Amino acid sequence: MSAAPRSPLEGHPPTSRLRLAEPAPTVSGSGAPKVVAEGVPTAVRPDQQTGDGRYPIAWLTITAPRGATPTATSICACGRNLFAAGHHKALALIEGHTRHRDLCPLRTHQEGAAA
Template sequence: MSTPPRPRLKSLSSAPDLPRPAEPAPTPSGSGAPKAVAEGVPSAVRPDPRTDSGLYVVARLRITAPRGATPTAASSCMCGRDLFASGHHQVLALIESHAAHRTTCQLHTPQEERNAA
C-alpha cells in the first residue's frame, strides 16, 4: 500500500521590490493641508502641565500607622532637619514639632514676612 501524495504548501507572495512611502489623502476642501485629526478634536498644542511653576517641596512629614502595629513618623526639611519618631505619643509630638518648624524655618517663610515680624 502506498501513502497518498502530500498537498503542496502555499507559498507567500513576493513583496514589491521597493517600499513606497504613504501619501496623504486629498482633502475634500481642496486646500493643500491634510486633515490632522478627526472633527471635534482640538489640534492646537496645549501647554505642558509639568512646566515649572516656581513651587517645590521644602518639608515633608510621612506618617505610617498600620493597624495593630506601632505608628511611625518621619519629618524632613531641605534646611537639614531630619527627625524620626516611633510610638503613639512620640509621633504626636513630632507632628506638633513639624507644624512649629514650618513657622520658624527660613525656607518656609519669605524674607519679607521675616523682616515684618
C-alpha cells in the same frame, strides 16, 4: 543541507516592494495635506494651570496601621529629615514639625520678603 534564511518577523513573508507613505487627499480632492483640523486654534495659548508661585517646602508623613507601631517622618527643604517610631515619639515629632513651620529659615525668609 543549509536552511533558507528567515525573515526577521517569523510567519510574515518578506516585503520586496516598499513604498513611502503619502499624505491622504483632502475632501476637495486637491491632494494638499491638511495641516490642522477645522476648529482647532493654531496659536499657542498660555498654560491655564499655572500656579500662584507657591510650592511645598515641608512634608509630614504619618503611618498608623491597625495593630502595628505608628511611624512619622518630617522632611523639609532646609535639610530637616527626622523619623520616629512609636506612639509617643510620633506625637512628639508631629508637634516638632508644627513648631518647625514657624522657625524654618526658608519660610521666614519668604514671609519677610512678602511683607
